[in-house]
Amino acid sequence: MPRRSRSAHVLLLCALLASSPAFAVEITPEAMERYGNMAEALLRDGVSRKTVAGAGHVPAYANFLAQKFQQAGFPEQDIKVIPYGETAALVVRYRGDGSSNRKSILLSSHMDVVGADPGDWERHPFELQEDDTFYFGRGVLDNKFDVSLLTTLFVWLKAEGFVPSRDLIIAFTGDEESYQETVQHLTNEFRNLIDAEYALVVDGGGGALDDTGKAFQYQIGFAEKTYATFSMTARNRGGHSSMPRPDNAIFDLAAAIQRLEMHTFPVETNEITLTYFARTAPFLENEVGDAMARFAADPSDESAIETLRGKPEYVGTLGTTCIPTMLEAGHAENALPRSATATVNCRIFPGNSVEDIQRELQVVVGNSALEWAVVGTPVSSDASPFNPEVIDAVATSLDQIYPGVPVIPKMVSGTTDGAYFRAAGIPSYSLTGIFLNPADSYAHGLNERVRKASIPESLIFWRSMIALLAGPQQ
Template sequence: MQRAIRWVLVLAGVGCFLPLAGAQSLDPTNQMARDIFKQLIEINTTDSVGNVTTAAEAMAQRLRTAGFTQNDLHVDGPNERKKNLVVRFRGTGKRKPILFIGHLDVVEALRQDWSTDPFEFLEKEGYFYGRGTEDMKEGDAILVTNFIRLKKENYLPDRDLILALTADEEGGSSNGVDWLLKQHRDWIDAEYCINLDGGEFEKEDGKPILAAIQASEKVYVDFQFESLNPGGHSSVPTPDNAIYHLAGALARLQSFSFPLHLNEITRNYFERMATLTLGQVSGDMKAVAKVPPDPAAAHRLSESGYYNSLLHTTCVATMLSGGHAPNALPQTARANVNCRIFPGEDPQEILKTLERVAKDPKVRITIVSQTGPDGKAVPVVPVPPSPLLPEVTKAMEKTLSITRPGVPLVATMSTGATDGKFTRIAGVPTYGISCMFFDKNDDRSHGKDERVGVPDFYDGVAFNYKLIRELSSSR
């Protein structure tokens, strides 16, 4: 999951910071949350040697102990190491269920790269350290804690609340959300989905800046550029060279920009942000938000890599290989081109555009297929954005007014990918809401010495609890 880059639509004004959790001794809820967080961090769930099933079973046992029945708990998956946890909190059925998702797997972490053991939960100088503390076992711990708390309180929601903690969001061929939708949709079918692996809450210098709802995300697709040639002895070169063909195609791609594309979220983003900036940038933002957008303004804004990603599909070469011997003409030359496709655009149309841009019949371009647990290719399809449901935005606004008065609520669109793409494709509107604040200048997800602030974690527990009740209380 990519936390660092997102699109924002400002919906309210910035305000003050009111800490929710201090350094005092922990109350029972926060102690439980800490214990669960520690347990999850210390279970290795990497794709190489880890075991997601172990983490799923550990959380299932806690939920059973809290009173969830066996009929409402499922631990299942396509193989023994990649089982997913699904639990249903029964409500009155007045409204359709809400699905809450998080992934249990984490990216690889090498002990020699870290200052501490990445699979040892460490609290130090106001931070929790460990692989997955930011991406995203903190969210898993928050959800399990609050499901248990609500159960112990004998809370009766007006709708079923479903929790799914899954495998292979970070990679691998056994994505849990995809598998559940295909094999057991009835376990997780819902009116909409809340994904704690998106919609980051940002802070800077200790002060909250914004709280986000991720309503959409770009589509991740890899393309292979390949040139093949009979080769020969390097002492007798010819212009027909696989590396030259590939290099020419990549050079043409480098100078190409995909067509300007805006939607309701990005148009409103630029419209609102124009009031918070000055000079030429402010004017360009206003101009690009108009219908139709001003091409010159879009061109100037696109000189910024960040704004360019907001206005276009992007494709960039990320890996390169070629040749088989230093004294031989290359028989093969290949490149991986990673595209982040604007929601609603067809990946097949992007493929056709890349072929036109490459403009070389000796460079073959194909979509790099992803495979499912059965080994079959998973088709790449457009991911629709989710409409901003007033029910969700109003619940967020109310919860923010209690916990973080004055902090702006924003609608976001991630340039990275989350499991929300599977639920959106399946027709379930999905909203990324991380519920806890992350330092925008200290993003360590997927990196060395991953960490989150201790009070931020406990504040996230409280925020999520209030949000769940707001979304599921009788009206």
């Protein structure tokens, strides 16, 4: 990324924006400076709050943000802080005039973050730090950036007197990184507050930059694999280790694990994964790109499958994966184990149920004496349909910041709040205005960072999105 002063960058973007006929509302450099500063101040405040699971800091954050909406003129009855255990959700409705006769659009992000040990970081994780190019801190990328951005966006639009043609709803959840229960609390108990034609989950997706700072692709998440964890337990009557027998819980479990190691789930495809491979292929000028192109053209191409399966970053896009992640066995060094348990974590391709995959694993293992259990409550959701309105709006809005960047649909291997919106019947698309070099992606890791230019770029992107999806009717 070439170094450029921030204000120069803002001016450049404003010039780009003003030259685009698709967007009627011009952004003055003064307004961009003002709301850019607001987003930065919100990010600084957000990062200073240690909103990790169990710490109980989310409600104060939600109340602080609620106040910002109130001060901006949103009526009190349209701002709801919804407590849930030690955490909370915040829902804000931006009322439209109903002129489009369309259902609401939901915009969702999360206020909680993954834990961070200050001892491991070069910089303090719960303090916004910066250099010329980046902001650093836990949550600057995932997901306090977009919480700050959406809050600023609503405040800015309100200050301009903008009235959308349909309601816009912000839902900030409070435990996306841990239990993902606040989202379920919203879909189950507060459906009337968050019901929408579709949800834009502003978390994940977004643009990729190469080493020269050039944008080469933009991803929208359309589907998520089902995250499911199984425990597989061998039991035995045990005994003293001085009198061993051939039957042994650890041997039984080890044999089962070896059979899992030999197993590969069948290759599966859908419209999203095939489009993803076909559109990503041209950007990788290597054997992987070549394999993607061949696979997209013919999903039974064995050598393409072998190449892609050999890459941990792509194997999950080819089908279901299951892998042992934890072991627990025995109770004393001089006793025969009475039980041995393996934890097996699966990422299930859309269209398969958790039960189907458990059955397949049981067949593979071939030992009916083993006990199986599902850990936690997995949620399956179908892929969201292609939505031309959203895709066109994204492409037009990207023209304001990175003209011509190809838009690529993506299936995510993890589970975000979006899976619960989908499971509740609200199609959900994950996207963000953030562009970054994949090498600079430190979400969940040490020294998480986001480009400072992401603030003006994202403000331009989201103003355009709102104008296109909920602006005055032509």
